[in-house]
Amino acid sequence: MTDKGPRGYHDIGGDQAGQIPMVELPWLHWEKQSEALRSLLGDGTRRLVSLDELRRGFESFGEKKYDGFSFYRRRLEAMVDILIEKGVLTREELEAAMSEGRKRWPG
Amino acid sequence: MPHDDHQAIVVEDEAGNIEGQIVVNALQEVLIAKGLVTAQEVTAAIAKLESPGFHQGAEIVAKAWTDPAFKSALLADGRSTIQSLGMAVTEARIIVVENTPDQHNLITCTLCSCYPRSILGQPPSWYISKAYRALGPRTPQGSS
Amino acid sequence: MTSNVTRFSTGDRVRVRALGKAGHVRIPHYIRGQVGEVVQYCGRYLNPEDLSLGKTNGQAVDLYRVSFPQSQLWSNEPHPPQDRLVLEVYDHWLETQGAANAP
Numbered sequence A: 001m002t003d004k005g006p007r008g009y010h011d012i013g014g015d016q017a018g019q020i021p022m023v024e025l026p027w028l029h030w031e032k033q034s035e036a037l038r039s040l041l042g043d044g045t046r047r048l049v050s051l052d053e054l055r056r057g058f059e060s061f062g063e064k065k066y067d068g069f070s071f072y073r074r075r076l077e078a079m080v081d082i083l084i085e086k087g088v089l090t091r092e093e094l095e096a097a098m099s100e101g102r103k104r105w106p107g
Numbered sequence B: 001m002p003h004d005d006h007q008a009i010v011v012e013d014e015a016g017n018i019e020g021q022i023v024v025n026a027l028q029e030v031l032i033a034k035g036l037v038t039a040q041e042v043t044a045a046i047a048k049l050e051s052p053g054f055h056q057g058a059e060i061v062a063k064a065w066t067d068p069a070f071k072s073a074l075l076a077d078g079r080s081t082i083q084s085l086g087m088a089v090t091e092a093r094i095i096v097v098e099n100t101p102d103q104h105n106l107i108t109c110t111l112c113s114c115y116p117r118s119i120l121g122q123p124p125s126w127y128i129s130k131a132y133r134a135l136g137p138r139t140p141q142g143s144s
Numbered sequence C: 001m002t003s004n005v006t007r008f009s010t011g012d013r014v015r016v017r018a019l020g021k022a023g024h025v026r027i028p029h030y031i032r033g034q035v036g037e038v039v040q041y042c043g044r045y046l047n048p049e050d051l052s053l054g055k056t057n058g059q060a061v062d063l064y065r066v067s068f069p070q071s072q073l074w075s076n077e078p079h080p081p082q083d084r085l086v087l088e089v090y091d092h093w094l095e096t097q098g099a100a101n102a103p
Helices: A029-041 A051-059 A063-068 A073-083 A091-103 B014-033 B039-050 B052-068 B067-075 B078-083 B132-133
Strands: C015-018 C034-048 C060-069 C084-089 C094-096
Touching: A029 A073, A029 B039, A051 A073, A073 A091, A073 B014, A091 B014, B014 B039, B067 B078, B067 C084, B078 C034, C015 C060, C034 C084
Parallel strands: none
Antiparallel strands: C015 C034, C015 C094, C034 C060, C060 C084
């Protein structure tokens, strides 16, 4: 087979893999909130983060970051990356809000 | 480049889930401050995401089993037929395939776990796992 | 300018091109270079490669469902000869089977 061109680390169809996990994980509140924000930001009035841009986002993490995050965390981080790329917000603004947020968690 | 050792599914531990909550709360706060979303909109959007689910799939299948005209319409044009049940469909197109005694179908999105979320809600954990994305196309008769 | 004429029709044998394109594409690695049969025309959609960059004013592209024998895709494993993999492929990723100018 001739050269198939570049392959993204997300492009795993046909790879070897272990057992398909039959665990059923709960859909957590932060995950729903993240998906809700993405759907609002992608809607007709805002058009800030489309699903296509979101995919490009997590396909651009680099393999280590992609492999380290769960499915919904990847989508949340991709949304953040796209918003920063577009100048909607800055990493500093987000981290300042996160810093404040951390104070509200016990321990 | 070998891609042979994907972790079957990455699950956040407690610290990871706390971090996820911190990130999304901070993001929402910044977006609200910039007037891009409101808290009420987020609440409504969450409710909208929670409303579809597996039960809708069961309803569609049951109707296809009992109503041949519906089944034909469903196989010809999934989206408008499902909409005719009063279900919202946001995907551009829905293709429905039928399992028969001679043919079984297995659906996967190897690149990103696409799924008809507006109809069926969020996919099961096994569907979004890396193991399923990797194995789906080549071992449809199933390892386990 | 719209046209109902598509490059490919149901039943056509097509090869998936290896376009060598970096960035967001929707054609998995395992299918590139493979020959299959067009089984359904899906309509015309904006190109996800453009949409991933926020470009929403590009040309819509024809999309086809293409069927491949599993025994051909995974030739070093046993697969029942009747098993098929069906995948949606955009027009610019397809060429007639046996095209002389494969990239």
